[in-house]
Amino acid sequence: GSRGLGDVYQRLAPGGAPWRPAGGPGARTARRRAGMPAYDLRSGTPDLSSFPRAAWLKAYRRALTAAPDAAFGYGDPRGREELRTVLAEYLARARGVYARPERIVVCAGFAHGLMLIARALRRRGARSAAVESYGLGHHAGLLREAGLATPPLPFDARGTRVDALAALAPDAVLLTAAHQFPLGGALPPDRRTAVVDWARTTGGFVLEDDYDGEFRYDRQPVGALQGLDPDRVIYLGTASKSLAPGLRIAWMVLPEELVDEVATGKGAVVDWMCGTPDQLAFAEWLASGAHDRHVRAMRLRYRRRRDQLVAALAAHAPGIRAGGIAAGLHAVLPLPPGTERAALRSAAWHGLAVQGLDQFRHPDAAPGPEGLVVGYGTPSDSAWPSALQALCRVLEGVGGEGAEEAGEAASGRVDP
Known part of the structure; x- marks a missing residue:
């Protein structure tokens, strides 16, 4: 053997x-x-x-030692409360995100979260979600699989042209505002304001993919769009770039009106919860300052x-x-x-x-x-x-x- x-x-x-x-x-x-x-x-x-294998193993041991027995049963589809609490504190400090623990839903990667949101928006009657001209085709494909059209936004030398949202009239828009993927620019301040104003005026949602917002080398990172309007911007983050994609740990910070719907969809249709031991280890990892x-x-x-x-x-x-x-x-x-x-x-x-x-x-x-x-x-x-x-x-x-x-x-x- x-x-x-x-x-x-x-x-x-x-x-x-x-x-x-x-x-x-x-x-x-x-x-x-x-x-x-x-x-x-x-x-x-x-x-x-x-x-960081040794440091992660240390966090894992400490998390499992302190975990209550109930943590290894079926739990809240939003994710472990310990992780959501620590995430709320970390995201507020590191990314300027307004994130109460009850607004956070833990998911198994960005694509998983995007799928859950797309299905929730479609159930609410949404028909389309605009995307950037350049991006990951897999992400646009997930939106289309949920029944949403994905018209592309044009771009110019200053980045994605969010002024085109008025003509396209989508119900949502997916953006990599802090660091456009793959072109590499950051959405200028006036366009950041404009896209949030569009969401407020139309009732649409901005889906913010903050995939590597922690890595800025010439100055402090640009804060998340979500901080400008937590009720219209859906924030999606992940440990895939800062740690490793194999962990399958990501999170959504949702407007209050979407939390129950997305959590219900995650628990009843797609997936009950992400692995508890990894969630607890990541919570310990964040709380200890190791992250x-x-x-x-x-x-x-x-x-x-x-x-x-x-x-x-x-x-x-x-x-x-x-x-x-x-x-x-x-x-x-x-x-x-x-x-x-x-x-x-x-x-x-x-x-x-x-x-x-x-x-x-x-x-x-x-x-x-x-x-x-x-x-x-x-x-x-x-x-x-x-x-x-x-x-x-x-x-x-x-x-x-x-x-x-x-x-x-x-x-x-x-x-x-």
């Missing part, structure tokens, strides 16, 4: 590669043997090798990587500049028109997994800029230098004047 997970990993290793408990050169060798890219610069994932310490450490690490990316571009591809604000775990590298597909082919030839901007364009949106979306947060510390060298080899000779013009069109220079 198996002697533990180490033995299981050994048997599952591709191509007979030796099992190692963490990433590194051995992991890259295993990927090559399995026909996978040698370097992964796709966006959406933090550096998984930096997951603040981890975020500060990762903020320094990711800022260093972004700075190294900018310096490498200046040295090897001076015609290409990283677009967007200094934030998050990814950067968009604008390319001259007609070069994105060639750059992706070159990346694949160099064993580099990276994404093109066109992959994130809404099918009904007007054609826009070309570029690469580089997830500099994804590689481990040991893999990052080689991944950056491979990226520079791809970009050498690609840049030019067209790339700089595309950069302004992609994400603008607005820096609220």
Whole structure:
């Protein structure tokens, strides 16, 4: 029989590669043997090798030791009260969110929360939810699966044009206001105010995807939209970028009128509750200050990587500049028109997994800029230098004047 997970990993290793408990050169060798890219610069994932295993285990032990017996039974579909209480305090302090514990519903990831909200809005008679021209197609797909149309909002050099909401007349709008994904800009102050005014005037809802709001490198993070009107803005946050997506911990801060409906939908239709032990561990993690310490450490690490990316571009591809604000775990590298597909082919030839901007364009949106979306947060510390060298080899000779013009069109220079 198996002697533990180490033995299981050994048997599952591709191509007979030796099992190692963490990433590194051995992991890259295993990927090559399995026909996978040698370097992964796709966006959406933090550096998984930096997951604080020892500190998390300590929080887990303390949480389980203090947990009452009832915590391991069926519970409130909104999530454990301990976690909702600590989350309310943390979000108010870190993101400027108005979040009473009774307004929070814990969910198993952003997509889970979005699905629950979309279904609740559809039951209330909503017919459409506007989305940004560039974003994750999976998220728009979840809205459509719930029965909502997803008209795209146009964009310009200052970001998403929320003034188009008047003509589209949706019932809701999904925005990545603090750090637009993937273009990288922040919604300017006047447009933040305008979208909240639209919601107040029409009775619509703003669905705020605050996926990496804790990671701003040049100044204090921009506060959440939700703080401007907690009754019209639905705030969605997640531990997927600050800790790891495998935890499946996320949260919604809902207007009071939606709490019972969303919680009922979660409990009776989709899912009863997220795993109690992980919820309690995350509550302990937040309450002890471990999360603040981890975020500060990762903020320094990711800022260093972004700075190294900018310096490498200046040295090897001076015609290409990283677009967007200094934030998050990814950067968009604008390319001259007609070069994105060639750059992706070159990346694949160099064993580099990276994404093109066109992959994130809404099918009904007007054609826009070309570029690469580089997830500099994804590689481990040991893999990052080689991944950056491979990226520079791809970009050498690609840049030019067209790339700089595309950069302004992609994400603008607005820096609220």
